Amino acid sequence: MRRYRRFSLYNSPYPAHDTGHGIDLYPETNVGVSPVAGEVLDTRTVGCPDRPYAADHDHLILIDTGDAVARVLHVEPCVEAGETVAVGDPLGGMVRSGFFGQWVDNHVHLEFRAPDRNPYRATGSLPLAVDCPVRGVGWDGTGRVVDAGETYAVLNAPAHPDPGPEPVSFVSLASDDGVPLDGGLPHYTGGGRLDRAPAGADGQASTLSLLGTRVGTARGRTVTWDDVAVTVDGERITGISLFASRESGFGVKLVSRPSAGEPSFAVGERVSVAVDPVAEPLRLG
Incomplete structure (x- = not known):
């Protein structure tokens, strides 16, 4: 990795x-x-x-x-x-x-x-296990925009806990109880946890929260997102892009599409992010 x-x-x-x-x-x-x-x-x-x-x-x-x-x-x-x-x-x-x-x-x-399965089809692949520890990093929902494009903004927070010129450890945004998260919240239907799920957890549901709001239910390492919306300074956006990173400039990546009536962001702007329950969540896939 x-x-x-x-x-x-x-x-x-x-x-x-x-x-x-x-x-x-x-x-x-x-x-x-x-x-x-x-x-x-x-x-x-x-x-x-x-x-x-x-x-x-x-x-x-x-x-x-x-x-x-x-x-x-x-x-x-x-x-x-x-x-x-x-x-x-x-x-x-x-x-x-x-x-x-x-x-x-x-x-x-x-x-x-598997060798006996059709390799050209889009479905039918084997489960993957990543033998690479990922540390969850907590966040208070605030930050300054350090990079921005037509449909995204990257914040300077949370910071990588081991900055240096080239961090070797992977980190991900953590849930409120420290679970490293993966996926598109909430714009992709499913998400995941990047730690080692508790033994026997495949059949047991556990809830996850972010910024004080329940955001999903985990069974094993797979998470089903709740009906929530992400807002920035009170304006709704598409969501938060979640992944594991070893970049020294690690920070939250916000997905916002001005073409869909969502706000745009400029480098240097300070923002505050919230997650709230909604009746109609945005799902792109």
């Missing part, structure tokens, strides 16, 4: 992310480095949703890892069937796919499929 500055199991509407069966990996550059070793079985160009900010096609790379077939998406392949790749080898340049929300950075998507 040290080759990547960020990762997420749940922050996507793509079917494999619904229960954390796929992972998005964010390299340091726009080169899609291979997260696995093995033989390239096939590469294929596929269609994707037509977005004005993205390409209308994507790419699938299939790699035989021995025990499973790895599915890699969002990389324009510079490799061919029959080639052998090692972990960290370049697979090609990452593409800005129409599968992305506009606020999503380029990344490598990874899933694993």
Whole structure:
């Protein structure tokens, strides 16, 4: 995981992310480095949703890892069937796919499929376990905008607990009781917890809260979001983008779409974020 500055199991509407069966990996550059070793079985160009900010096609790379077939998406392949790749080898340049929300950075998507399952279908991948500890970082809901785009704003809080020039530990925004969170709150239906869920918790429900408001119910590591809305200084936005990061400038990423009547933000602006129950939550996927 040290080759990547960020990762997420749940922050996507793509079917494999619904229960954390796929992972998005964010390299340091726009080169899609291979997260696995093995033989390239096939590469294929596929269609994707037509977005004005993205390409209308994507790419699938299939790699035989021995025990499973790895599915890699969002990389324009510079490799061919029959080639052998090692972990960290370049697979090609990452593409800005129409599968992305506009606020999503380029990344490598990874899933694993059993050898006897169709590797070309969008569903049917194996559960993923990330052997990488993630520390939850608490937050009081306030911060200053340090980066902003057409559909997002990044705050300077919460800070990475081990700043330094290049932190090695991954952190994520924590629930009120310290659970590191993952997903799009509440704009993607499901989310996740990035710690090790309590033993036997798959059948037991536990509630999670953020900024004093109950936001979801966890069964095992998968979270179903409650009907909530995120507001900034009283104005409703799409939500909060949740992921694990080892970037020194770690901070909350707000998703706001002015084209949908939501506010925009400027670098240097100080904001206050709240989460409240609502009758009609926004769901994008």
